[in-house]
Amino acid sequence: MGKSTPLKVALLGCGVVGSQVARQLLEQADDLRARVGRPLDLVGIAVRRLNVERPGIDSALLTDDAIGLASRPDVDLVIELMGGIEPARTLILAAINAGSSVITANKALLAEDGPTIYSAAEEAGVDVYFEAAVAGAIPIVRPLRESLVGDEVTAVMGIVNGTTNFILDKMHTDGADFDDVLAEAQRLGYAESDPTADVEGFDAAAKAAILASLAFHSRVKLSEVSREGITGVKSADIQAAKEMGCVIKLLARCALSEDGTIAVGVHPTMVPVAHPLASIPGAYNAIFIESRNAGRLMFMGKGAGGSPTASAVLGDLVTAARNRVRGSRGPGESIYSGRAITAAGEVRSRYYASMTVHDEPGVLAQVATAFARHGVSLQAVRQESTGEQARLGVMTHLALHREVDGAIADLNSMPEVHPGISLMRVEGA
């Protein structure tokens, strides 16, 4: 093929990100051609509804025959931006089988059934790139797959969902309740009308599964991610965090446990204000990595939105296109280590337990004894009397979740402790 022969690009989906990608393909055409070595020619855009006004998009490119477009044998590169499991999976597999390399931002699909996609691509000898699936514009997939591939990553944690970060930020700053801030976020367009995927942690959990797979060279599925959203976070929890010098963030956390298994979860977590992740503002995402040789790394940037996500998609597109021009291939799935997932009870963390107790002599000793009985040592205790009752806050040292659960069960059986003990993870400084 000569240098002027275009590479043909098909786009599946034309929402906020897709339309931005389509526009950039036109606006940056000269630069993209120079960077790839051949022109990129957008030959079709699959949409659900043809009769929608799409400013800046040539309507002659639109088609509602997604499978026809994805399967075109003359297409070189297929960009999937529809999201969801089906029909995205069927379309991606059709594209791969037709010999196209695939660029996707589909975290849900990759977290649920990535191996099917990666295996098909390996067999067909094509690339699958997915930088946009995690943390929008932040380059994190490529650094994990390539930059850190000579190192031993021990932990990856991050703020990977902007909606929940915005809500927690607001709750922290204004002292407002979850429901009120959610309503405001919906009004401002920062939260969907159905906010479940964000506030219940599903979106972050999908990203955690992808990050854990990359960091630890294993297959980690969405269903294996321990998940807790932010709907249960009360303004009293925010207040307690403040008193302990912390903020509450919804952290996706993937770490190697001592036995070599992978602990992976999404939980509201108290983060000390001095920790770099504590000061990440509302709309930003950030990923924090700990590795044996590199030490601590942090990446910060916009985690969502049309333009930032389009940046990641177009970076992958140029990379995959360059590979076509050079007859090269990008890295495939790396899953040789085959690590298991750490059992829920075996996850090691610091915890903060907050409870209301009768304000009478000996109660604090009983509470401390309950923790000690299960091998949990305490780092800090705060007690504040409110008359007949007292609020008690207990920060543990690193402990196994089952040990802390055991202590909480004991506390729940004590008549001096009121029902409704709140328990939250605490990140180290």
Place this chain on the structure above:
Amino acid sequence: MGKSTPLKVALLGCGVVGSQVARQLLEQADDLRARVGRPLDLVGIAVRRLNVERPGIDSALLTDDAIGLASRPDVDLVIELMGGIEPARTLILAAINAGSSVITANKALLAEDGPTIYSAAEEAGVDVYFEAAVAGAIPIVRPLRESLVGDEVTAVMGIVNGTTNFILDKMHTDGADFDDVLAEAQRLGYAESDPTADVEGFDAAAKAAILASLAFHSRVKLSEVSREGITGVKSADIQAAKEMGCVIKLLARCALSEDGTIAVGVHPTMVPVAHPLASIPGAYNAIFIESRNAGRLMFMGKGAGGSPTASAVLGDLVTAARNRVRGSRGPGESIYSGRAITAAGEVRSRYYASMTVHDEPGVLAQVATAFARHGVSLQAVRQESTGEQARLGVMTHLALHREVDGAIADLNSMPEVHPGISLMRVEGA
């Protein structure tokens, strides 16, 4: 080649980084083999002196015949960690001509004569990777070359020299003078006995040249980087920065000017405390990127040291080795845009000028008039009387360097203004 046939690796240089790379090749051999798809076999280490104790290094691997090792036709991958221009350049070219892919951390060579290396590699069909040349363990070369290659980067700036960051940090915290802090840094091993490359900004300037070349798809040489070290930073400057809500950092800054040329320089710069770069502590490096679609990104991590640099080298090694196994190639030099360098006078920045004046009526007006005469508008003015004299600090809005220079020349000719006006760049919030 079967899966068990090793790829042969040669190492040039066995200092702090080299010996760590050699040790990790042994310690992580199983993981590296699994990630590459074939074993990596270290076949030789070129050193200047054979008779030095090197713990953990098999002395049978050592040779003082560097050119012989680099030219071995059976070697697949050559890692150059000697630094400096020669003999590193000759050895790298010999390795490329012998068909090896090259991994190097040599910022000085790449900034001075990178194109010679890249062209030779392109002709020979081998890879050159150099993540470790800029900001140690922080993945920044790969994100610029690949992740952001579908975007339009408008500015890259960063703290890319740990020694100067440590010194400025200490000057800021302790109020100490440069000479005293430098002596302490040398005692602690944070500064070399000959600190010129660090404190005069040569090291940062080499990294700036590399970053500018990658970000703007042009060739930028070390000699084209405007450079100012930190030896002229006085504790009075630090104090003035504090009063303006800033800290002083040695910033490497590469930005697209309005006329499409590249402004690239290393200068002590006042950075507002709210800017993410302001809080980067001593030994860390950080890179801040602004781009059209991705918006603002920041990367933070350890910028030097044996283990962090080895992490970057080994990541490149695995990537280059995977390419060998797959018959693939990494990205080559991208210089299609051929942008010129912004002339020194045309660089646009905010500036802070600090001077001593006679404390008498009308002087402030004369100073303000001098700036206005050259088209420079002022954002803030601070005046502090010390009896017959006054300290005057003037913060400008964005202005061209030649405009500010013109104003300073006028001020220098005024009898009311004492000689020795201090001028410093100011980064936006």
